[in-house]
Amino acid sequence: MKCAEVNARLDIYLAGELPPSLQQEVGTHVEGCAACRHALDRTRRLAALLAEAPFLAVPDHFAEHVLARVRARNAQGALTRSPRTWWSDLSKPMRAAAAAAVLVGATGGMVFGWSAAPVSSAQVKQENGLFAGYGLDTLGDAPNGSLAEGCLALLAGRNGEGR
Amino acid sequence: MLSDEELMLVVGRGDLDAFEQIVLRYQGEVWNTAYRFLDDRTEANDIAQEVFVRVFEASSRYEPTASFRTYLYCILNRLCLDHVRKARPTPIAELPQAADPTPPPDEASLRKERDAAVRRAVNTLPPEQRMAVVLRYFERLTWTEIAETMDVSPKAVERLLSRGRKALGKHLAAFLGE
Numbered sequence A: 001m002k003c004a005e006v007n008a009r010l011d012i013y014l015a016g017e018l019p020p021s022l023q024q025e026v027g028t029h030v031e032g033c034a035a036c037r038h039a040l041d042r043t044r045r046l047a048a049l050l051a052e053a054p055f056l057a058v059p060d061h062f063a064e065h066v067l068a069r070v071r072a073r074n075a076q077g078a079l080t081r082s083p084r085t086w087w088s089d090l091s092k093p094m095r096a097a098a099a100a101a102v103l104v105g106a107t108g109g110m111v112f113g114w115s116a117a118p119v120s121s122a123q124v125k126q127e128n129g130l131f132a133g134y135g136l137d138t139l140g141d142a143p144n145g146s147l148a149e150g151c152l153a154l155l156a157g158r159n160g161e162g163r
Numbered sequence B: 001m002l003s004d005e006e007l008m009l010v011v012g013r014g015d016l017d018a019f020e021q022i023v024l025r026y027q028g029e030v031w032n033t034a035y036r037f038l039d040d041r042t043e044a045n046d047i048a049q050e051v052f053v054r055v056f057e058a059s060s061r062y063e064p065t066a067s068f069r070t071y072l073y074c075i076l077n078r079l080c081l082d083h084v085r086k087a088r089p090t091p092i093a094e095l096p097q098a099a100d101p102t103p104p105p106d107e108a109s110l111r112k113e114r115d116a117a118v119r120r121a122v123n124t125l126p127p128e129q130r131m132a133v134v135l136r137y138f139e140r141l142t143w144t145e146i147a148e149t150m151d152v153s154p155k156a157v158e159r160l161l162s163r164g165r166k167a168l169g170k171h172l173a174a175f176l177g178e
Helices: A003-008 A010-014 A020-032 A034-051 A062-076 A092-115 A121-128 A130-134 A147-160 B004-011 B016-038 B041-061 B068-087 B107-123 B127-138 B143-150 B154-171
Strands: none
Touching (some): A003 A020, A010 A020, A010 A034, A034 B127, B004 B068, B068 B127, B068 B143, B107 B154, B127 B143, B127 B154, B143 B154
């Protein structure tokens, strides 16, 4: 191992955090190289000097100020936090499966609705008694292209074809 | 006593008491790291508080894939680096005249002078080197923790520490007995 490679790793070697084989390799090199031994010693002295820097006391009431900041942001609606929901508790594969199921259901429903033959509400009332069955009397005649007409068409299609 | 990860799950449901526990556990480390990096008490206070606010904001999405401490330092690292990039240009790598290391009358004065010299020296480092040095030598994060915190490769951490160490060694030579 070259001196430059050893020198680059001295901080981590000193902490014993290199992978075992590399730790040994650096150690062996240092034993046999005066320059790297000097560099290691210097690193050790620097680490000791920096370690003597005092750990400063946190300003008074720091935690209270943090909580006040959180409450203030919450009150302003500035916090973007959303409450933990069943969705966030699902694993990623489960979320993907749930999303796929919703998409398939929605797509199937749309396709089924579009393919159902449009019928008038009067025809539905007459042929299937759906109004009586589903309590849809209040709908009356639905205008063409309306949501009500579509809903009735869907129901008629299902029952008319025995599905 | 609940672990950090267990507490965070409770915080995720909006529990401010649990959140306060997190703050009390880590306020010292977070504040000191911010101060050592920024060398300004007011800025350190602001950044340190913001770190915890961000933790609370993200708590509903928190997943314990890494240690909470690493996660916390990750937020701190990002806020500190963003702050210096917006606030001021990269510090010049030259120090004012080095302090005279001749022993002053008492130990307390010497210690004060030494601490001031260390702060000045650290403050001259480019932001990424400074953060790596602070995390390693003051906060005692491991090499791999620093890599995770700073979102860089272990090799990059090696380089940052090596360059930071060399620059500090030059500025603090008088205190290293050279």
